[in-house]
Amino acid sequence: MSTGNDNRSLKQKKILDCALKIIRDHGDAGLTMRKIADCAGMRLSNVQYYFQSKDDVLAAMVSTYFGECEAELTQVAHSCESLGRPERTHRLISEVLKHGTELSDMCRVFRELWAISSRNDVVSGEMTTYYESLCRVVSNSIVGTEGSSRQKARVGSLLLPFVEGYSITASSLPMTVEEVADMLTELTLGLMDN
Amino acid sequence: MSTGNDNRSLKQKKILDCALKIIRDHGDAGLTMRKIADCAGMRLSNVQYYFQSKDDVLAAMVSTYFGECEAELTQVAHSCESLGRPERTHRLISEVLKHGTELSDMCRVFRELWAISSRNDVVSGEMTTYYESLCRVVSNSIVGTEGSSRQKARVGSLLLPFVEGYSITASSLPMTVEEVADMLTELTLGLMDN
DNA sequence: ACTACTTTAGGTCAAATGACCTAAAACTTC
């Protein structure tokens, strides 16, 4: 009885993974049910059996993907837990900036999702929720549970925009990733002094 | 002799404006030569007479648009010129953050262009160049010509990523635009003290 | 008014796409 459901989940996951790959490489315009079927090694009709419409694929894909991204960041934050605040901060910042340095797979996907979210309410909602939890994870990780809510708000409101914007502008900046990470660490720590 | 060329430029501009509108509202996938023709009030064949292919439209559109954006920011920077550094900084930052607060037309367009630039070398190149000059304009405006290149680099490397990222994450942040502008001004001014 | 050049109108064509549909095959369950 389990194999049936497992197989179903597996196929659905496969479809969503393929959709993500295609979106990442060919954008919104390039995502078609047929390409998904090709990539997943199944028939078009079979993809449509699991997801009635293209929009259904998109919605499921986005939801899954944000979940995975949040889990990844939570994991990174957890791995910094034992360090002191300055090292913890620097480590976390370096880690998240790294994604934006070269045009990573994750960056490409997010660029597409930002575009889609301007004209898709479901995606837009998921995105807002995702960033809200991201903001919480980051500020809690750096400020810690003992910090004031004002400190958390300031740290989150500095880091979240910066990190996302860095993934867009990195190649145009007159500083290296390391220099930027150092500067941002310094600024973040400064936010908590006063 | 002038009316002919004027008319030509006018029609081309009209086409590019329409392409921009369509991209902004319907994304890469929604941009078709026929929609452009409809919007511009001409025949498909006529659009194709001025721009042989869809890619040609896109390339011309991007180039024109970046030019307009840069001119706009230069204009804002110029209007702050007479103020002292703290007021100048705060004014410039408030002004550019405002764009990102609500999902403005400009934000929508940029979200699409970020996505397109991941898979289009022409657009990607124009984007990098655009951000490089933006970085110069902003850091020169704030630091001034007398400042060190290190100060300029730090100011540009803080503001450029932040502003672009803010346009993505604004709605998920726990602070108002005004609070964010104040904080960012404070941090930027601090960068030039030491 | 004639000629050469530019611009517009209207249409064709092959390829791609999302949504449907039907029947066969593969499974559970009893």
Add this chain to the structure above:
DNA sequence: GAAGTTTTAGGTCATTTGACCTAAAGTAGT
């Protein structure tokens, strides 16, 4: 192993799209 359910195969169909093509209309320059 029979009946019922889930999954897969294969196909159709209307629409849309970019690219082309040809002829007509418009616009100088002489």
